[in-house]
Amino acid sequence: MHAYTVEPLYVKSGQDVIAADFYRPKTEHKSGVIIMAHGLACLRQFKLVQFAKRFAQAGYAVVLFDYRYWGGSTGRPRELVSIQAQLEDWRTMLMHVAQRKSIDSRKIVLWGISLSAGYVLDIASENKNIQAVIALNPFVDGAESAKQYPLALLPKALKISSQDYMGAKVAMLPRTLPVVAESDQELCFVAAADAYQGYQSILHPDCYWSGEIPARVFFNLIRYRPIQNLRRIAVPVLYIASRQDSIVPLEISREAATNIAPYVDYNEWEMQHFDIYHGKWFEKAVAVQLDFLNKHIGDG
Numbered sequence: 001m002h003a004y005t006v007e008p009l010y011v012k013s014g015q016d017v018i019a020a021d022f023y024r025p026k027t028e029h030k031s032g033v034i035i036m037a038h039g040l041a042c043l044r045q046f047k048l049v050q051f052a053k054r055f056a057q058a059g060y061a062v063v064l065f066d067y068r069y070w071g072g073s074t075g076r077p078r079e080l081v082s083i084q085a086q087l088e089d090w091r092t093m094l095m096h097v098a099q100r101k102s103i104d105s106r107k108i109v110l111w112g113i114s115l116s117a118g119y120v121l122d123i124a125s126e127n128k129n130i131q132a133v134i135a136l137n138p139f140v141d142g143a144e145s146a147k148q149y150p151l152a153l154l155p156k157a158l159k160i161s162s163q164d165y166m167g168a169k170v171a172m173l174p175r176t177l178p179v180v181a182e183s184d185q186e187l188c189f190v191a192a193a194d195a196y197q198g199y200q201s202i203l204h205p206d207c208y209w210s211g212e213i214p215a216r217v218f219f220n221l222i223r224y225r226p227i228q229n230l231r232r233i234a235v236p237v238l239y240i241a242s243r244q245d246s247i248v249p250l251e252i253s254r255e256a257a258t259n260i261a262p263y264v265d266y267n268e269w270e271m272q273h274f275d276i277y278h279g280k281w282f283e284k285a286v287a288v289q290l291d292f293l294n295k296h297i298g299d300g
Contacts, residue, residue, distance in 0.1 A: 004056035019072030020065035023056035032107030032297040033061040039114030043071040045204040047277040081217040125229035133237045140227040140256045161218035174214035192246035198274030230259035238292040
């Protein structure tokens with residue numbers, strides 16, 4: 001087990017600044033590096049630190065960042081989710097890390113969970129400067145995930161999304177929707193039965209989280225389909241799917257895995273979408289990830 005330090009890292013992105021934590025293990029050689037960010041409407045402190053610590057203890061450097069508009073990163077309106085901006089943040093951080101002298105830039109791993117796992121698979125399909133990808137419960141097909149959404153609520157959600165999108169063009173204040181709701185009759189982004197408790201289980205008590213985001217991204221989430229690009233991936237991918245996932249249909253995870261073959265190490269576990277953050281599933285996930293990293297990146 002390696003000792004490590006955590007240093008603040010600030011990376012310019014256009015007119016804004018991306019805030020990150022740089023976990024630097026004390027090793028005798030340059031470490032491989034894992035770039036990490038969260039899924040939909042989450043801060044890096046929401047249960048990702050526990051993964052980063054375990055990777056650093058195993059000897060891997062970690063860069064864990066917040067997207068623009070979130071957490072310690074700048075940008076307005078606050079708590080805006082923009083798929084294109086967040087993909088650009090991944091590209092910015094990848095470029096920055098590749099230029100750092102303190103790590104082995106030949107051993108860069110992208111790590112994502114849920115929506116960000118879709119992002120890292122998307123980036124891996126276009127970028128040849130990464131060594132491997134770890135994708136936990138990846139959101140790979142918005143159109144298929146939308147079929148899980150309550151049909152009675154969908155027209156209203158799309159209407160508010162359109163109104164917010166048009167309002168943003170004339171500098172109106174955002175129209176927001178809750179990320180999750182306690183009742184399945186309430187309008188929100190993630191209407192799965194276990195989503196409210198799932199989000200509550202990963203929130204950090206010391207971090208501000210309004211629980212609402214501008215509605216404009218709702219339509220774009222439905223249209224976001226990284227599954228269409230997966231056949232272009234040519235690096236090792238650790239893919240972990242949940243058999244009881246109420247957000248990402250299991251058959252879509254299986255289709256995505258076949259699209260990545262022969263580069264995919266595919267795992268299906270008898271768990272729900274948010275279980276991987278907790279208890280035995282977290283421990284199992286860490287062990288499997290470290291085995292994967294050791295195989296494809298080498299000892300930390």
